Each structure stands twice: as structure tokens, then as C-alpha cells.
Amino acid sequence: MHSEEMMKKVGNELRKIRTQREFTLDELADRTGVSKLTLGKIERGETNPTLGVMWKITTGLNIPLTKLVSVEPSVAVSKCGEGFSLKGPDEAWKVEFIFQNQIDSTIEMYRAFLSPLATYCPEPHHKGLIEVATVMEGRIEMKIEEELYELKQFDSIKFEGSHVHSYKNLEERPAVLHLLLKYEE
Structure with missing residues (x-):
């Protein structure tokens, strides 16, 4: 999966989790320490956040990092330099x-x-x-x-x-x- 596709998937998953928990972007920003503007860009797939930002989000939501980026094929090969x-x-x-x-x-x-x-x-x-x-x-x-x-x-x-x-x-x-x-x- 290309980086742009993955970022859209991350954004969609983040929006899904946020809405399931009935958080506004402001509430999510308060929980995570990540600005509302940045969270909005992530949800729209417009930015490639740093690892630090991703950790803040997942820590604030108390979820594993891979929850935001999981892709589930039946057989997977992870080649160095080719993954997300x-x-x-x-x-x-x-x-x-x-x-x-x-x-x-x-x-x-x-x-x-x-x-x-x-x-x-x-x-x-x-x-x-x-x-x-x-x-x-x-x-x-x-x-x-x-x-x-x-x-x-x-x-x-x-x-x-x-x-x-x-x-x-x-x-x-x-x-x-x-x-x-x-x-x-």
C-alpha cells in the first residue's frame, strides 16, 4: 500500500474511533496533546504525521499504534524498505x-x-x-x-x-x- 493510501486509511480509522467514542476534534486534541488542526489534517489524509504525533494519539486513545494502520491480507510478507x-x-x-x-x-x-x-x-x-x-x-x-x-x-x-x-x-x-x-x- 502506498503512503498516500495508508494515510487516508489512518485518517478514516482515526475518525471512526473518534466518532464511536463520541469525541469532538477539540476533545480529542485535549486528550492527546495534538492540535485540532493537525488531527483534522490526519483524518482527511492530508498529512503524514511523525511517529511522536502518532504515539500521542494512540496513547490518548489508549489503543495500539497498529489499530490505526492495520491491513489484513491472508498472507503477508514484510520486506525491509517496502512497508509503511x-x-x-x-x-x-x-x-x-x-x-x-x-x-x-x-x-x-x-x-x-x-x-x-x-x-x-x-x-x-x-x-x-x-x-x-x-x-x-x-x-x-x-x-x-x-x-x-x-x-x-x-x-x-x-x-x-x-x-x-x-x-x-x-x-x-x-x-x-x-x-x-x-x-x-
Whole structure:
């Protein structure tokens, strides 16, 4: 699915959820911290929101990120570089969705790419969300609350995603991670 088609799907799904919950755009803006103007553009499929904006929306609605972007074919192949992706505000961090809502509606998987020597500090996620990160290429320093953890290729870390955390690429080449997010049922 092309990015424009996906953004229209995201917008339609967001509008559907908002109307089912009987929220106005103003109420949704208050819940999420995302402006009414931006939410309207997303609902109309006129903008490609950053990952941070998507996290704010899904956290405010208490839904998995893939709820807004799920596509459900009977057989799915996720090829690197060909799927729907979102970038962080400085474009040093990029995530590609893997099997959007295909495994279980409470699990999300992503490929993440972090530019050389860059740091990415995501918005804290939903309370109760468990995040598992595996370094596929490179070396990463994870900061979770005030603790530092160094991870090399194929090392994994599991933590509560609502904790303040960051990813720092320690090398002068891009780092690649596999992320799994598990929501409470």
C-alpha cells in the first residue's frame, strides 16, 4: 500500500474511533496533546504525521499504534524498505511496521533504524505496555529511567514502555533494531 493510501486509511480509522467514542476534534486534541488542526489534517489524509504525533494519539486513545494502520491480507510478507514507515522529528529514527495487526491485536512489531551516533527519545508509551528491543546491527545504549544498558548485535532488552527511555547509536554506521510492543489485553 502506498503512503498516500495508508494515510487516508489512518485518517478514516482515526475518525471512526473518534466518532464511536463520541469525541469532538477539540476533545480529542485535549486528550492527546495534538492540535485540532493537525488531527483534522490526519483524518482527511492530508498529512503524514511523525511517529511522536502518532504515539500521542494512540496513547490518548489508549489503543495500539497498529489499530490505526492495520491491513489484513491472508498472507503477508514484510520486506525491509517496502512497508509503511514513520520517522522521528529529526529523521534520525525510522520505524517500519511489520505485519500490521497480523499476529495479535495486542502485539506490534517494527524494524527500527537509528542514524550514526544519533539518539532517539520517544514519547512514553501506554501504561502496561511491554517493549522488547533486539539489536540486529550495531551497538546501542539504552537509557531506561536513569539506568544505562549497552546492547550489541543480537542482544535484547525488555522493559515497561511507559518508562522514560531512549536509544543511542554508539557507532558511526546505522543501527538496526527489531522492536516488539505488547499491550495489556
